[in-house]
Amino acid sequence: MIDKPRDYCGIFGIQNHPDAALLSYYGLHALQHRGQESAGIVTSYFDEEKKRWVMPAHRDFGLVLKVFDDQKMFKNELKGRAAIGHNRYSTTGAARNPANIQPFRVHYHKGNIAIGHNGNLANAQQLRNRFRQEGVLFQSTSDTELILHLISHSQKATQIEQVLDALEQIEGAYSLVMLTDDKLIAVRDPNGFRPLALGKVDGSYCIASETCAFDIIDAEYIRDIDPGEVLVIDQEAGSDSEPDSYHLEPEYGTDTSQCIFEYVYFSRPDSKIFGENVDKVRRNLGKHLAKEHPISEVVRRDTGDTKPIVISVPDSSNTAALGYVHENQKLGYECKFEIGLIRNHYVGRTFISPGQKSREQKVRTKFNTVKGVIEGRSVIIVDDSIVRGTTSRYLVNMIRQANPAEVHFLVSSPPVIGPCFYGLDFPDPKELIANRYGRDIDAMAREIGVDSLRYLSAKGLVEAVRESNPSSGGYCTACFTEDYPVPVNFGIGKEENEIV
Numbered sequence: 307m308i309d310k311p312r313d314y315c316g317i318f319g320i321q322n323h324p325d326a327a328l329l330s331y332y333g334l335h336a337l338q339h340r341g342q343e344s345a346g347i348v349t350s351y352f353d354e355e356k357k358r359w360v361m362p363a364h365r366d367f368g369l370v371l372k373v374f375d376d377q378k379m380f381k382n383e384l385k386g387r388a389a390i391g392h393n394r395y396s397t398t399g400a401a402r403n404p405a406n407i408q409p410f411r412v413h414y415h416k417g418n419i420a421i422g423h424n425g426n427l428a429n430a431q432q433l434r435n436r437f438r439q440e441g442v443l444f445q446s447t448s449d450t451e452l453i454l455h456l457i458s459h460s461q462k463a464t465q466i467e468q469v470l471d472a473l474e475q476i477e478g479a480y481s482l483v484m485l486t487d488d489k490l491i492a493v494r495d496p497n498g499f500r501p502l503a504l505g506k507v508d509g510s511y512c513i514a515s516e517t518c519a520f521d522i523i524d525a526e527y528i529r530d531i532d533p534g535e536v537l538v539i540d541q542e543a544g545s546d547s548e549p550d551s552y553h554l555e556p557e558y559g560t561d562t563s564q565c566i567f568e569y570v571y572f573s574r575p576d577s578k579i580f581g582e583n584v585d586k587v588r589r590n591l592g593k594h595l596a597k598e599h600p601i602s603e604v605v606r607r608d609t610g611d612t613k614p615i616v617i618s619v620p621d622s623s624n625t626a627a628l629g630y631v632h633e634n635q636k637l638g639y640e641c642k643f644e645i646g647l648i649r650n651h652y653v654g655r656t657f658i659s660p661g662q663k664s665r666e667q668k669v670r671t672k673f674n675t676v677k678g679v680i681e682g683r684s685v686i687i688v689d690d691s692i693v694r695g696t697t698s699r700y701l702v703n704m705i706r707q708a709n710p711a712e713v714h715f716l717v718s719s720p721p722v723i724g725p726c727f728y729g730l731d732f733p734d735p736k737e738l739i740a741n742r743y744g745r746d747i748d749a750m751a752r753e754i755g756v757d758s759l760r761y762l763s764a765k766g767l768v769e770a771v772r773e774s775n776p777s778s779g780g781y782c783t784a785c786f787t788e789d790y791p792v793p794v795n796f797g798i799g800k801e802e803n804e805i806v
């Protein structure tokens with residue numbers, strides 16, 4: 307059982323660069339927040355001694371720094387001018403199964419091919435059943451492997467046609483980096499669920515889930531990969547020619563559905579995704595929160611000369627809290643942004659915490675209160691999301707021990723009410739606090755232990771995002787609204803196909 311939504315995977319790719327593996331390593335390091343279960347890099351080059359293309363890989367469980375702790379491997383093992391990399395948070399196929407660590411690489415009749423996937427295929431079960439009947443022996447329990455089987459089973463003549471043929475048969479969410487013997491291929495599904503950007507470093511093209519991976523290697527952001535775009539970057543691209551671009555049509559009746567949760571919580575504020583800076587959008591979420599719930603309507607107690615204080619839950623809600631404070635000040639309501647919670651940065655998002663008691667320990671290990679800041683004040687906590695309510699309940703308990711005059715909790719997104727089928731591993735819907743309390747906000751406030759609990763409305767969320775990102779793309783809001791943009795034919799348990 308998981309206790310909160312798991313982050314998405316992070317993917318990176320680079321073509322025709324002398325330090326392809328090393329730059330992939332830096333890129334993955336910047337994308338660490340998107341996946342912390344395992345990491346891997348695959349490169350491709352023509353081995354003059356063996357007289358054939360080879361595709362070395364290095365993959366293991368753990369964080370990027372640990373998986374690639376021996377820097378010599380970038381020169382000795384992961385040779386070649388093209389590379390792809392992946393940070394995983396599992397959505398289909400067990401996290402503990404080493405066969406599920408990406409990128410996958412296989413050999414088939416057109417050569418070697420490797421793949422890294424961020425997302426989740428909505429028709430994985432049907433595809434798996436089809437291949438099972440055809441006698442395919444699966445190497446992993448991941449949905450991503452199915453794409454490779456579709457490519458190798460394709461009757462099309464060229465490798466690119468085979469890739470396109472395979473992509474036309476998959477549904478759901480997929481941002482992909484693929485490596486063939488001599489090409490890097492970047493793909494974003496026709497609904498554009500997950501972000502994917504194109505950059506350039508030293509004249510070489512690179513691909514990343516978020517642009518923070520470009521900054522770390524001093525690459526220039528060129529543009530996003532469009533929803534439905536298949537970009538084929540060969541070894542000449544960038545100097546003699548431009549990459550070839552193909553287009554996949556969305557499933558009938560579906561529209562662009564970029565994941566709004568990326569702006570709410572997942573992406574780094576220093577990244578640009580879906581064509582706009584995350585910081586700008588997140589700040590605007592805080593502003594809209596202030597418009598819907600100005601501090602004058604939140605605070606109840608008179609604390610004399612001392613202004614109400616607004617504190618964030620570091621680091622993910624810092625930007626939204628700042629937006630909330632600035633908008634209130636603009637509206638003429640007195641309040642102050644304060645650092646009321648200190649975070650220990652050595653506790654990751656994945657701190658394992660089975661059982662209630664140790665969840666409380668986890669929050670205590672991660673946060674501490676600055677008592678002098680909180681005592682006697684009206685405290686407004688701004689967080690980006692409440693899922694199970696674990697973090698908020700324990701945080702409020704800790705804050706109460708510092709004797710505030712009152713505690714209010716504001717959330718810069720609506721209540722999470724449904725699971726995500728597009729690349730994020732949510733708890734069982736029954737475990738979501740909004741569902742446990744019949745979506746009764748007052749009852750949830752009592753459970754969390756606050757004087758009041760307020761959320762940004764679903765309408766306010768979409769408005770805030772559209773206002774700060776004027777591009778025409780649509781958004782998926784399904785976990786907040788249960789309005790699923792692409793039908794999901796799942797019925798597949800995450801660990802259903804495991805052998806042990």
Ligand SMILES: O=P(O)(O)OC[C@H]1O[C@H](OP(=O)(O)OP(=O)(O)O)[C@H](O)[C@@H]1O
Nearest residue numbers: 310622690691692693694695696697698
């Ligand atoms: O209601 P809950 O089930 O507790 O989940 C919600 C919390 O989880 C996330 O933070 P998280 O601690 O996962 O990571 P962060 O440090 O990146 O904010 C989110 O920002 C909320 O604080």
Ligand SMILES: NC(=O)CC[C@H](N)C(=O)O
Nearest residue numbers: 314315396397398424425
């Ligand atoms: N979070 C993701 O993007 C997961 C990718 C893929 N479905 C896996 O489970 O490995």
Ligand code: SF4
Nearest residue numbers: 565567726782784785
């Ligand atoms: S259901 Fe939620 S987390 Fe999943 S893609 Fe849609 S908005 Fe994002």
Ligand SMILES: [Mg+2]
Nearest residue numbers: 619620622623
């Ligand atoms: Mg948080």
